[in-house]
Amino acid sequence: MLKTAWLSQLKIKLFSYSSKGLQCKQFLRCITLLSLLVFSCNASAELPTQQYTASTLAADLNSPWSMVKLPNDTWLVTERDGHVVIIKNNQQTRVKLDFEGLYVAGQGGLLDIVLSPNYSESKELIFTYAQGDLDANRLVVAKARFDGAQFSTPKIIYKVATDKDTPQHYSGRALVLPDNSLLFSSGDGFDYREQAQVITSQLGKVLRINLNSTIPSDNPFIKHKNPNAHAIYSFGHRNLQGLVYDYDTEQIISHEHGPAGGDELNYLTPGTNYGWPVITYGKDYSQARISPFRGYPGMTKPVVDWTPSIAPSGMAYYGTKHTAFPSLQRHVLITTLVDKKLYSVNLANGEFTQSHIFPEAKGRLRDVFVTAEGNVAILTDGKEAKLMLVTPN
Numbered sequence: 295m296l297k298t299a300w301l302s303q304l305k306i307k308l309f310s311y312s313s314k315g316l317q318c319k320q321f322l323r324c325i326t327l328l329s330l331l332v333f334s335c336n337a338s339a340e341l342p343t344q345q346y347t348a349s350t351l352a353a354d355l356n357s358p359w360s361m362v363k364l365p366n367d368t369w370l371v372t373e374r375d376g377h378v379v380i381i382k383n384n385q386q387t388r389v390k391l392d393f394e395g396l397y398v399a400g401q402g403g404l405l406d407i408v409l410s411p412n413y414s415e416s417k418e419l420i421f422t423y424a425q426g427d428l429d430a431n432r433l434v435v436a437k438a439r440f441d442g443a444q445f446s447t448p449k450i451i452y453k454v455a456t457d458k459d460t461p462q463h464y465s466g467r468a469l470v471l472p473d474n475s476l477l478f479s480s481g482d483g484f485d486y487r488e489q490a491q492v493i494t495s496q497l498g499k500v501l502r503i504n505l506n507s508t509i510p511s512d513n514p515f516i517k518h519k520n521p522n523a524h525a526i527y528s529f530g531h532r533n534l535q536g537l538v539y540d541y542d543t544e545q546i547i548s549h550e551h552g553p554a555g556g557d558e559l560n561y562l563t564p565g566t567n568y569g570w571p572v573i574t575y576g577k578d579y580s581q582a583r584i585s586p587f588r589g590y591p592g593m594t595k596p597v598v599d600w601t602p603s604i605a606p607s608g609m610a611y612y613g614t615k616h617t618a619f620p621s622l623q624r625h626v627l628i629t630t631l632v633d634k635k636l637y638s639v640n641l642a643n644g645e646f647t648q649s650h651i652f653p654e655a656k657g658r659l660r661d662v663f664v665t666a667e668g669n670v671a672i673l674t675d676g677k678e679a680k681l682m683l684v685t686p687n
Contacts, residue, residue, distance in 0.1 A: 342622055344686050344687070347685055349682065352681040355680060355681065357677065359373070360405065360661045361661060363665055369381040371681060373404065374402075374403030377391070377404075378404075378445065381681065391447075391448055393421070393423050394425065394448070396425065399461040400461025401464055407420070409470070410470070411470050417440050418440075419437065421436045421437070422435055422436075422466040428459060430457040431459070431461065433466055434453045435468065435478060436449060452501075456522070462483065465535060466478070467536060467548075468537070469537040469539060471502075475505075477500055478500070479499075479534035479535070481531070487571040491529065491571075499526050500548070503525055509524045513564070514527065528568060529568070530566075532574075535551065535608070536606055538610060539611065546561065547611070547641075549606040549609055552576035554576055554579050555602055557600035561597060566594050567593045569595070572590050574588070576601060602632075604628075604630040604632055604637070605632035608629045608661030610662045610663055617668050618685065626639050629659035630659060631658045634658055635653070636650070636652050652684050654682070655674070655682055
C-alpha cells in the first residue's frame, strides 16, 4: 500500500553540496484484502500510453544484481559470485573478476556497477561488493577498467570502516553525482540497527567520497573529531537499495527496505537523519514493535511509505530528457522483490501516484535501468534470471 506519508517533504530544499492460529490467519487475510482495496485507490493503470515491445537481451543469468549499458550498446551485468556478464550482438560472455576478499554469503557478493563519469576516456567502472568473512565483513567500493573483452584487476578505493559479523543488509547502491563525487549506501547489518543512529559508525548510512579515495571537504560531518564520520552524507537508514538523481529538480531520491512493512521513499539531503530504527511504519519480522514512534523531533519522515512491504530493489529516474515513453517522464521506476512488479511513481503530480507498468516483467525483479533514449531495461532475480528491454513500437 502506497501512502503519502509526509507531504511537507514536497517543500524540501533543492540538492546542495554544501550544506524494511486460525483467528490470526483470518485477521491477516482481512488486513491483506483491505490493503489491496486501498492500493487500488492509489494506483493508476494508465501508463504507458503507447504500445511497446518487451524483448529478452540475456538469459540464464546467475543471481544478478545490477546492470549498465555502455556507449557502444554493450551491456554489463553483475552476478553476486563475482562474474560480470558481457552482452553484445546477441552474444553473452561471462568473465570472473579478481575482487580482493569477495565475500559471497547471505545477501553479500558483487553488487552494483556504474560508469565512471569520464568513462569514454578512462574506460573505468565502479563496483560495490561485500568483502571479508563471517566474523568480519564490510562493503567496499572498487574501480576497474574494461577494454571491451576483459577487465583490469579491481582496485579498492574505499572500505566501510565499521565491520560486522552478519551476511545481510549491505545496501551497496552507488550513484555518481553531477560534481563527479560518489554516493553509496551502507546497510545497517541487520543485527546492528542501532548503529544507524551512531554518527561514528558507518552502518546504516549514505556515504559520499571522491573517486580518488579522498573525502569531499563539504561533507556535512567533515569537522567531526572521529574520521569515521567524515564520509557520512545522511544517516538513520536500514537497507537502502535505490539511489537516483532527479536532474529536473536537482534532488537525490532513495528507497529502502523496511522490516515487515515500512518500505520508504525519501528525498536525501546532507546531514539529515532519516530515523531508523527510532521511527518506522514497519514491525519486526516476529511482529514485535520496533519503536513506538512514527515521528520524532529532528528525524525526517518518508515521503512515501509502503506497508505491507513491496521490497523495493532497483530504481531508475525517467526524466524529461528521456523521450521513448513521454508518459513516464518525471517518474521513478522501481523494481520489487515481494510484489514482483515494476512500478512507476509520479514525482510531478504532488500525490506520488503509483502505477504497475510493463506487466511482461514478472517474478522477483532485481533492477531497472533507463537508457539514454528512454528505453527501459529490467533485470529479474535469482537463478536463471534474464535481462529484458522494453522499447516503444
